Amino acid sequence: MAVMKLFRINNLIEIHHQGEVYRADGVSWDDFVNRKNLYAKILEDLPSFIKLEQSSSEKLQCPVGSQEIWAAGVTYFRSKTARSEESSNSGGSVFYDRVYEAARPELFFKCNPHRLSDPGAKLRIRSDSTWNVPEPELTLFVTTHKTIEGYTLGNDMSSRSIEGENPLYLPQAKTYDGCASIGPCLYVVENPDVSKWTINLRIKRKNQEIFTESVSVAQIKRSLTELVDYLFKESSFPKGCFLMTGTGIVPPDDFTLMSGDEVEIAMEPVGVLKNGIE
Numbered sequence: 001m002a003v004m005k006l007f008r009i010n011n012l013i014e015i016h017h018q019g020e021v022y023r024a025d026g027v028s029w030d031d032f033v034n035r036k037n038l039y040a041k042i043l044e045d046l047p048s049f050i051k052l053e054q055s056s057s058e059k060l061q062c063p064v065g066s067q068e069i070w071a072a073g074v075t076y077f078r079s080k081t082a083r084s085e086e087s088s089n090s091g092g093s094v095f096y097d098r099v100y101e102a103a104r105p106e107l108f109f110k111c112n113p114h115r116l117s118d119p120g121a122k123l124r125i126r127s128d129s130t131w132n133v134p135e136p137e138l139t140l141f142v143t144t145h146k147t148i149e150g151y152t153l154g155n156d157m158s159s160r161s162i163e164g165e166n167p168l169y170l171p172q173a174k175t176y177d178g179c180a181s182i183g184p185c186l187y188v189v190e191n192p193d194v195s196k197w198t199i200n201l202r203i204k205r206k207n208q209e210i211f212t213e214s215v216s217v218a219q220i221k222r223s224l225t226e227l228v229d230y231l232f233k234e235s236s237f238p239k240g241c242f243l244m245t246g247t248g249i250v251p252p253d254d255f256t257l258m259s260g261d262e263v264e265i266a267m268e269p270v271g272v273l274k275n276g277i278e
Helices: 029-033 038-048 077-086 093-101 160-165 167-174 224-231
Strands: 003-009 012-017 020-024 050-052 068-073 106-111 136-142 148-156 180-189 198-205 208-216 241-244 262-267 271-277
Touching (some): 003 038, 038 180, 068 148, 106 167, 136 224
Antiparallel strands (some): 012 020, 020 050, 068 106, 136 148, 136 241, 262 271
16 A cells, blocks of 8 residues: 655655655645645655655654644543543543433544644643543544545543543643644555554553553544544634544553653554653
8 A cells, every 4th residue: 555654854844655755845734734635646746855865863743733633532432431430529420421422522622733742752741630641542634625634643641630520621631731742744545444553552661661552443433534524514724633533542540640751652554652751
């Protein structure tokens, strides 16, 4: 299957295609990716780009320009049970059961790009939260025209103690400086079978692995197009948007992230997203 990986490095676009590396100079990321039939369009562009001998060794940036980042919740059964448990004392657990079965999915605004941490950079945990976890998620790039053109990984950090206190506190549990990372690249392919993809999460503390788990993307209850359709019902996205599709991996209730932890999210064929915790 012919694929491309798009990287943002020093605000330049680097394209990896069939073992070759190209750089697109003087091109806006927003305009470059926000196109229908993106794979075919880039293939047409390749002859005009600079061919490199090797990939740059510079630090990666999130493959995001000015796009908003949105997220879907309770799309895996494991997420439903975890949210019900954390909200049982507040009486909010019934809402998570209902949204899992409802026709309308849970969709929420995660953040603007300036709140993201780049791949390899530090993510943050809120100082007013006592229970914090990473959430590894398949993340979609969707164009203005409502077409899914790229795939990447997202770490949707979550302050479970805040959301568990009251479901209405979701924005505070989810949105703050350093609340997410996206990367390492934008994976562009025609007609992928994402149901065969598996997301892997590893967490290390003091160089020791303290948690690891995997989940198949096939366990997402709703189709990706269904999530996109609801997101676009009354909203427009001039430069496209990113949509995190929910998590099926939830560490045990006695686990919380700590400063110095390392979080690694991997998914073939996209790659690996690594972040430390500040």
